[in-house]
Amino acid sequence: MVGFPDPQEPRMIRTALTTLLLACAMPAMAAPPSAARWSLTNLVETPAATRDAVRLPPGTPDQANLNRFGFYSDLSYNRRDGYWYALSDRGPGGGVIDYATRLQRLRIPYDRRSGRIGQPVVDKTILFHTARGESFNGLNPQLLNGDASKLGLSFDPEGLAIGRNGHFFIADEYGPSVYEFSPNGRFLRAFATPANLLPRNAQGGLDYVGDRKLVINGRQDNRGFEGLSFNASGDKLYAVMQDPLTQEGSNNDGRRSRNVRIVEFDLRSGRSRAQYVYRLEPIADLNAVDPSTADDFSATNQGRSIGLSAIHALSDSEFLVLERDNRGLGVEVTAAPLHKRVYRISLRGASNVAERSLAGSDDLPADVRAVGKAPELDILAALRDAGARDIPEKLEGLAIGPRLRGGKHLVLIGSDNDYSVTQTGAGEQFEVCINRASGERAQVALDGDCPAGMSRIPGTLIGFAVDFRR
16 A cells, blocks of 8 residues: 555655645644545446455365455555465455455456556456465454454454565554564564554453443543555555544543544564554534434444545555444345545644553543645545445445546545355355345345345445645
8 A cells, every 4th residue: 555656656646745844734633735636437347256366276166265256354555566466365254264364466457548447357366475385364263263352363364565675564453463474475574553543351361352331441442443555655554444442532432532642663673662543423413414314423443443445645645544443235124324525634743642442431631733634535425425325334445546648647446245155153154135225135045046136245446536736
């Protein structure tokens, strides 16, 4: 996710961004420069049963847990080789099924003038592994290691950034962790996770699996690092938590808080020296979007059902972030979506809260400045204006791609479809099938066929032609 400016990008874009940044004053929560111009090009759905490029022994049947394409927990474009890279997460089953975690190298055709995209083609599948060939696995630490306090090779990859050396930097949700891998997927090193992010129980012990009944400090369950980006200079990495820490907010309940941490890492040392506060949109504003409905977000949905999914650098201090609700077309039945937006943020003047607790209140202390934040794109409005009916629940990938003719850039936003698989509490998996016209749903046995008139939930790519030269 190395964002531009880049040595291969036009000088006029670099100059324009620099001018805008210098003009940006930064009082508390001051708005960054005005938004770019976004034009929706088209939307492409990829069938859920699409296969990746994992080589299986002859005669091995296609199976969801072996070679189903995992879609877009994150997405990145590498200008140096012209490929897109799509990150799948821990695999079907929500961490209860054995799955070798992986990265997909894609060819995505596009029109160089309009930015319209075609169907992605899986060119290569890269499995994450150690130097000894051991695979990183989507199983949660309790199931993989027999011990919830040992992370081991348990891996839930959610954020992706590509270094100038071609190495892959991955943000993991289980830890939360940041890992560096070689271009062939071999593990190279782990960055040092700040202590305040690690999930701990009442006795102070690590617990990478427990829910809010057990974990009282650190990241919420299934709410660790969700997005990752280099700054434009390529010497720092920024990882975004999906939601507030467990103990922060009123009643020491992160589910009520709006304050999400952005964590800065130094590339050379692998250590973090800074954390910044990003404030989620208030649920009162989201509930007011459609006052006629009775499916409002409750107080504990604030820091749980609204969250960050991606980050992409525009400069050393300015970034795009993707903030969304957990509603829309997905493996679970959810209400109509209210909130899926891209915001532009600035770190200039934001307080470093690495040594600060935000427990006890949903507000910020008077001396703490959050990052500057301004609306960039209302994704829901753009899709509805284009006549889209089914809005994906989990829009999680955001990447700036190649420059189009005329100076705009192709930007893609991708959805995580959870492999179109759900599971019982005991870990039994099912395919999710849906009639897109009626909304009727059915669950069938894993790898089974959908009933007539139904299909699995697809993965989605949304293309935009974006003019950053404001």
